[in-house]
Amino acid sequence: MEEAIEHLETGREDYGLIVFESRGSSKTLVRAVIELSKRAAVIVCGTDERVVSDFNGSEMPVVFLPLDSVQDDLSKTVKSLELSGKIPLFQESESEYLGIRADLLPTLGVLQADVFMLILDGRYVPIFKKGDRITEADVRHFLEKVPGQTFYFRKSECGEVLQSRIQRLESALQEIPINTAKVEQVITENFGIVRDVVSQIGFTPEAQRVAVNSVLLTIKMLGASPKLKSILSDLKESGGGYIPSHSIYLGKVACALAHKVGWRSQSTYFKLSLAAFLHDISLKEDRLAEVSNLEQFEKSGSGLPEEIREIRVHPARSAEYARQFQEIPSEVEQIVAQHHERPDGSGFPRGLVVRYFTPLSALFVIAQDLIEYGNTANELTFEHFFEEKGLEYNVGIFRKLARAIQTDTTLI
Template sequence: MRVLLYLPNKDVRELLGFQLSSQVKVILREMDSEEDAAGALRKDDAHKQAYEILAAANSEEAANKLSENAEAIDIAIVPGDRTDSVIFGHLKTRKHPVAVIFVYEKSPPDPSRVPGATVLGSVPIQEVVEGVVKLLKSSAEKAVEADGDSEYCPIRTTLLIKAIPLHSDIYIRLSKNKFVKLFHAGMKFTQDDMRKYYETKKVEYMYLRRNQMDEFVTNFRKELMDLVARPSATPAELQETAEVAFEAIHEMIHQLGFTKEIQEVAKAQVAVTLRAVGKNPKLQDLLDGLKAKGDYLARHSTVLAHVGCCIAKEMEWASEATFSKLVIAAMMHDMTLQNHELARINTLTELKERAGEFPPDLVKSYHLHPSKAADLVRSFEEIPADVDAIVLQHHERPGGAGFPRGLTNNYIAPLSAVFIVAHDLVQFMLDRAEKFQLGDFLAQRKTEYSQGNFRKVITALEKMMSAGGAS
């Protein structure tokens, strides 16, 4: 395991390095270059309980080493007093989580200030040797090496709390391929236990092994259905739960496949979304609570369900069957995509302009995702007819410039036209967030959507704007 050690006091840093070398089997090395350090790591791969320290003399050097070794550094030992330092700045924006031990003089830092870190603990400088050694030994005993992308499923902690009690091992992630077992199977822990851990450590995701997911899936579905049946559930609570549920379902499909059990969870998510939408959905209600942050695919899909139903209601298509089709299509249409930036792309022209940002295999997957998502829908048991057609056509355009089939207006189904405009509108909304104006969207898109069924959708949006349904 690779450890980054940076403490501004050279004497303390050298003392801690010496003690770690003798007590935790640390291999302390001063390297002239990152290439030498990487080579040494490869040679020491057999020392499974050994640590290697990358020493840094100042905050800037520590931040640079964290950045250059984003996936290689497992634990960072850094000062916790200066929240305005370069090292804190890096930890706030880091993409790959790193485990951190803070050493402080006056007071420990707030873990919520460093979302790019998994805080193992904070140690007062007076107890630096004993405290750090204890935390490192504990981490070494619990750490599990694995291919995280294939063996573990990430579950948002707020959702996992709702699925308690579980009789499964629960892990947190230290690095790309290292996990620490937080709760052992058979341990007696409650929702309050996990909630307290979440509130103090601010760990957004926890992990379950793929072969231990069945119990979570069962509890997850029950929690969703209980929420649907609860009279006191608010639209905001339902909408938030629908987003978190989408995120979990999306991950489970990619990890486990679209099994019958996960299909049942997906149906429960649809029920939550339909309850959130209600029988009389209003676009302004959605805009009032709209936030641009969060998991893009989850936010995009749940907002799309609401917007599609708002438009259908204005067109006097507000039947339960129509709302169900639009909500299921919204949930499934991008389910085969995993790259959030790629999912933001709406046209082939935009894809061509940004093709250099993505590997060729991802570009190909984008071209194919409407067809693959439609295939996924067809494997979905007991859903309304035509949902697969809506999903297949969601990137078509009335003038024939869309994909995958390049259909023109006359060959695009009426409900698909609603979904296509809603899909475009949601992208417009999320890109602008609080600056969104429905009139701006209509001014830019009215000409493109001036034919046949598309014209009816634009007319519905114009009625909504004139009635004050959105600014």
């Protein structure tokens, strides 16, 4: 509250509406804020209406809202103030804003852009300023009042936010010795932010840079000889949700398999890791990324028709994002588009049979199968895995890869 008073005393902004919480503040402080608000309308959210009693019947538009009804009544109150002409209409076009998941905000460090909340259709209220640092407690505080998982940036400021992610990666890298867990966490957070940006405004050049830098760093940390065994033993989700950690983990497993079959160039690792980063990026919900057998999922009745459709189209949609990248090999797009196809033609969305798989797509599918097997089997053994997949893998490029992987016993 003291900060708000200082800001109103020294700031030059002209506000149309000021909303604040009075809980825990004295009547004198509340009074000071209201008086300093000049011509702005004021909504005081609190537990004791007496804090605004001095302003009853005054010219100033001062409204009290009990804290427990803020969620239901704040937007109605704003609307009625607008309709009565006491505050200007500040409806802005939704297309100017970009939603970002609440849990990502504390990972942003010092904010490079103002953060807004949507309190009513088209009404965005700034709640954090450029230069602030948001804590998890801050986010919880706001979500208690207006539940929902989304905060907003102006699209025009999105470049600065992404730029700060690249700096964050660079500074995590400069620590000596490199703190691997921390770097991985930054990469996972980057995934989350890139996903939110891409789903709303596509792969901007800055979003591409964050994705490419994150992928290059993952490869760098894998080293020249990625060891499948140690990667697989690291299987557990590393925070940040299923899709981010799964996508980064899949890249590592695919690179380790590529190493086993003798494809050991940096460009192969890059294609596989970038494809892994992108493959499920168009899915909104983690739960949907865990479905590998769409037919079974459909029959189980556990998905809504629109969810089934979303799963069915996500390989093509994610491939579409891959196409927006400048200067990436077309194989990345193919791997992404084919990641749910199966060698026997039972996959989706196209039901391609084995001869249509590129070698890297086939390897990518095996990497996914191996992860799925690792998630369900009690003890992971290569022999058992290939025994299980024996028939299905006994065709074309899958047979060649399965043999090569099993022949090389040096790294598992």
